[in-house]
Amino acid sequence: MLVFGNIWTEPLAAIGALPVEQVAWGFPQGGGGFGTDGVLRGGLLPSVLFGTLGRPPTDRERAVRQVFREAGLRIKEQSDFRGWLWVHFVSDAGLFSQGLRVGSLSKPAGAPRDFREALLAGRELLPLLEARGVDLRRHRGGVLLFRAPSWLMAPVLAWLTAHVAPLRVNFEAHSDPDAEEPPVVCRDTLAEARRLGIAAPRLEAAEPTFARVGER
Template identity: 85%
Template sequence: RPPTDRERAVRRAFREAGLRLKEQPDFRGWLWVHFVSDAGLFSQGLRLGSLSKLAGATRDLREGLLAGRELLPLLKARGVDLRRHRGGVMLFRAPTWLTALVLAWLTAHFEPVRANFAAHSDPDAEEPREVCRDTLAEARRLGIAVPRLEAAEPSFAREVTG
């Protein structure tokens, strides 16, 4: 449908502020793609003790990518049309030997990517654990097999207090 007057005003304000707009027609699906992408990588970072330890770690990044690939059926089960998000899921559909190698190089040599990983490296932060717990709970609820995420569960499971 055509944008409302308010939507046009917001777009104009962003443009006048010098920002370029990139709109997502399926914002909910876009968020889900990023959520499971984070879950795949977070699961391996938490397993190592910190997401920053994934920087340059080809084998561990490969496991994170494979964990993300195992979550693609969860997206489908949630109603996400993966064809609309080709760019977002390409990282998980491409050969992991190649994507892990490229990602390892980027995390080791490209400061903005390394800084992104470092920003999620607080060992006491709950966000990565919650993302993994929520994703695993949803996969279990929908009967989606996610063996890599399940294998990493001890790294993000809630501690049982007695």
């Protein structure tokens, strides 16, 4: 079985009773979302990320990789896939929280101020990753956006999302205000920050936009 998406729980706990040796871990390189018309729009890059949990790939995992190679996709490897998934998850939490605050995940595209807030929200979550045991030195590329000066990175991201077609389409596709993923990602991230005693003031300030009915 190929697990091909993001999770915030421990990977081995997420698969439950499935035999570990029969599970492969991967992540698509692309993006998109459902519009208000219920249509899924997005794009897929010509590469796919695969990872392992601290050991070399098994024969089954190598076979899964070969299937994607034969489909014409390039393979990227990540040896600390658990850490990579969680870095990606908090990155989404930072971006989603700002998108929810301004009314749509499509609105930050081309908006430096919104990207600055999203980056700062993500930066505040880096201690949460460390508290969960992620070695951020192994994910320097993944956290560079948050550690670099936000006054520099926010205009760059705004320009890219306004002028680079795949990125622009990715953001524009997230136009459904009732999408389920963004509030769930934000809720789960904030709940874990509170459980571990990690301050996340920007994510907490956005809580009214993603709290369940009755929790607001």
